[in-house]
Amino acid sequence: MSVLIIPCYIKTKWDIDCLNRLLISVQNQTQKFDKVYLVEDASPFDYKLQFDFIEHIKLSANGGPARARNIGIENALKLNAQYLLFTDHDCILDKEWNEQMTSFLRQTEFGAVGGMTYSYGNTLLDYYHDINGTLSGKWLLPEKKELWYMPSLNFGMKSTVAEQFGFDERFPTAAGEDVDLCLRLRSKYKIGFCANAKLWHDYGYKNSITGFKKFVKLFQKYKSSSATVYEGHTVLLWDASESIYRGNMYEPNL
Numbered sequence: 001m002s003v004l005i006i007p008c009y010i011k012t013k014w015d016i017d018c019l020n021r022l023l024i025s026v027q028n029q030t031q032k033f034d035k036v037y038l039v040e041d042a043s044p045f046d047y048k049l050q051f052d053f054i055e056h057i058k059l060s061a062n063g064g065p066a067r068a069r070n071i072g073i074e075n076a077l078k079l080n081a082q083y084l085l086f087t088d089h090d091c092i093l094d095k096e097w098n099e100q101m102t103s104f105l106r107q108t109e110f111g112a113v114g115g116m117t118y119s120y121g122n123t124l125l126d127y128y129h130d131i132n133g134t135l136s137g138k139w140l141l142p143e144k145k146e147l148w149y150m151p152s153l154n155f156g157m158k159s160t161v162a163e164q165f166g167f168d169e170r171f172p173t174a175a176g177e178d179v180d181l182c183l184r185l186r187s188k189y190k191i192g193f194c195a196n197a198k199l200w201h202d203y204g205y206k207n208s209i210t211g212f213k214k215f216v217k218l219f220q221k222y223k224s225s226s227a228t229v230y231e232g233h234t235v236l237l238w239d240a241s242e243s244i245y246r247g248n249m250y251e252p253n254l
Helices: 014-028 065-078 095-106 126-134 179-186 212-240
Strands: 003-010 035-040 055-060 083-086 091-093 112-119 146-149 156-159 192-201
Touching: 003 014, 003 065, 003 095, 003 126, 035 065, 035 126, 065 083, 065 192, 083 095, 095 112, 095 156, 095 192, 146 179, 146 192
Parallel strands: 003 035, 003 083, 035 055, 112 192
Antiparallel strands: 083 156, 091 192, 112 156
């Protein structure tokens, strides 16, 4: 049984359009999800959805994406789900994403998995994110088959892992909480890379000029979470610093 968990905080009509686009891609999967949890994190924007295959969990107070995902995890484990997959509302799934992610987890000994993330837009800023690997996992050398971490927009775990490792709710925004989770779960399990599990992330840039402010704010948000990550993982980060592939998943094997 595979379950998809989507944390959701809707602020604008653009967010609604993104969410509807994501849910259409969920609906069109070659292998259907057994359950889809949309965890509504007390959004300030009122909206309605026309999809009958989701379970819409509405929270009374905003607690951040880490808490929203943990509530999805709790519900999935009650269903005895074998595979828990995660994405965000501003993503579009390849039609085989669920099939590829769950097959990878079922056929390998990896406890978790990350897929291949591309930018949805075609601005220079989107191109930079693809080259930089902003929302891509980082390999461990030398084989490049194992990931050091994977952002939660393209991520999956076996239930045995999810029972032991949840998201740290001290992270108030979507920044750093996924790195923290991966570093903790790697104390017992490995994270694999599934190149065939593809999705596209929409950064929301209208063009390279007007989008630059949003581009800068994104990296400022990631930087703001760094202190919390480093506080809990100083030794691990130091030990792993020389074994991380300092590129991204879009570069060829050298």
